[in-house]
Amino acid sequence: MPKLAINGGLAEAADLRGKIPRWPVFTEDDRKALMEVLESRRWCRLYRGSRVEMFEDSFAKYHDAKHGIAVANGTVALELALKTIGVGYGDEVIVPAVTFIATASAVTEVGAIPIFADIDPETATVDPRSVEEKITDKTKAVIVVHYAGYPANLDEILPLARKNDLFLIEDSAHAHGTEWRGRKVGAIGDMGGFSFQESKSLTAGEGGIVLTNNDELAEKARLIHNIGRVVGRPGYEHYILSSNYRMTEFQGALLLSKLKRFPEEVEKKHSNGEYLASKLRKIGGVEPLRRDPRVTKRGYYFFVLRYNPEEFSGLPKSKFIEALNAEGVPAGTGYGMPLYKQPAFRKENLKGIFPKGFQVPDYEKIYLPRAEKFTASEVTLPHPILLGEREALDLVVSSIEKIKENVEEIL
Template sequence: MAKLAVLGGKQAAKGLNIPAWPFVDREDERMLVKVLKGRRWCRIYPGSWAEKFEKAYAKWNQAKYAIAAANGTVTLELSLKAGGVKIGDEVLVPAVTFIASASAISEVGAIPIFVDVDPGTFQISPEALEASITKRTKAVIAVHYGGYPVNFDKIIPIVRKHKLLLVEDCAHAHGTEWKGRPVGSIGDFGSFSFQESKSLSSGEGGAILTNNKKYYEEASIIHNIGRVVGKPGYGHFILSSNYRLSEFQAGVLLSQLSRLTQQTNHKYKMGEFLAKELNKIGGVDSLPRDKRITKRGYYFFIIKYDARQFGGVHRDKFLSALRAEGVPCGAAYGVPLYKNYAFCRAQIEKVLPSRVVGKLPNYEKLYLPVAENFCANQQITLWHPLLLTDRNGIQKIIDTVAKIKENIDELKKV
């Protein structure tokens, strides 16, 4: 039996060929220089690069409208504002996500209400969601965590029944499809991030999608400090902030978008292969394959670790062993979101109006069991560039996991 790397043995995944991320080529360079020399670096004029990108991105996602913005946090704020969320409204959000999904809610003066996740998919639980609705609930931020879609078949009827705004947080989900339809315009708004680590990147950046003309027009004006896009001047229709994307980022995004289909398809194919083989090992299951998920975009490949099938070895020890073998891996954001210091009373009082603070839940006492167990014991995440490797690379990952399982008695002693 091969000795584990964590015990001084040879690395099973040595030489794993993971392409550097973000991906850069001559076309990105060409676009940047083109924008630079064009001397129009802000999108306020008609025919901007941002406008071209918006059209291309809306088309790529089969959506009617897109608005490019500075990042994937303000796109959530923009969606909530344009969707009519007001100070003191409650907005439901899953407990397993990045902080922006909740801080965007407090940034508009609303109250984040955490909802537990489903024990099978680890996406927002439709049952827990419905149970969390009160007369103050105005919206839901449904995060496609890791790129795995939420259960639209259950969530859409709930939001319709209760007349709630549905914002899809698609920061992880470029390319994900539900029943043949890209995510992002199935709800009222889809919010995307193009931050450096994401599947489509311009360092910083974001976009919203919508099929609703009224929402589009409202969001477009809000994002441009109250002005109509393409009409520079000093006529402002609403008091607002500046959420615009720079022309340099729009240029890079256009160039990056030209390879997104190929990258998404490759990652999907590798992800399917990895899922199938990992599921044979036992104790390292992928998220469920579901026929309604016609394509899976990836930010994380999520593995559900079961210590009982690994001789009781804790997930964290398994992660150390996997890293030692040469497979980069982690446990994403570590804890359910409400456990962040930012949610303690003293901190939240600094950011929300006092009349809202009195209505807040006690985040410090919150305990959502599925989210807690998932974060502490089960979740393993592989970052998406790993899926850009080839079949041999994926096979190395599979063999490495199998090697650790074979040597589990040795790992137990460490």
């Protein structure tokens, strides 16, 4: 009789879905908040005291930032940050090799060139030494990604950026609630961008925000995001030529309502994450990211583990994930490859992206060993699992143990 569900055995975590909240979560308060906007007939933020304005203030305060500028999504949050600090044609911006494509496409969207740096596989965030190696006289900024909610090493990156006169942008699309040394991420560098897309831990389906502690940058970002207008001034006065990145009042109201519950959710995910990491570490071959006392709070997008086939008698990662899925655990592979390997970085697909005469790296020739190794071993669990009770986490652990004990069945 086969034991593993992939072979027709009983699924170890068949009950898991019933033990974790259905994503995205919403409550009656959220419904009420949305209906209030609908009935108010004020669906656009262009008035003083709007829902979006209230959300900007609340989220910025929660994230230890002075200013928040809400936008339509996390991709344009990065574009807005880059435009605000003045990144433009021909500038180079250093980005980590392991991230979602928006980290790099925001750079090309403002006419600049993304330069990939390697990562530290223990934290899945950019390696400061690799960043240092990539700095040239064209480098204008560094974007760090707090990958899966794990904060980049700001103790090293920030002084490095300052020493080289570079702006530091924190792509915090995964990192709502994340803290580095007791301070929330996003405005520790010059500017930070967040996403509120449906899969994110705080969501309105779509949405984003830029955070900063710098008054001048905040004012400039606000102007750029509102097609050169100033809220409170006549609607057809425009002070600069730019675009419209505004968030709707529906998004603002929903986020404001959800933000009330969010700190509690972060606490729960943080402590569940620590619990899961301690259990997984005992199994062997499914190593969580490094525990570091400077990471005082983990916001989560993915729970990342690094799979070592040698500890599973050579079972390939893809088969391990298939077996885990069959047991009822919704594991995945994160982004699956370093970003420079995406078809978007092939020569034929880069035609027309950079102006003629630009010196652009041959992305097809890049090989960053730690990014390659990390993505080959990465297995991810979606963050809603961490909103379940301990029983749900125990099912994840016992499913992995079961695969390890019965691995001969699928070799």
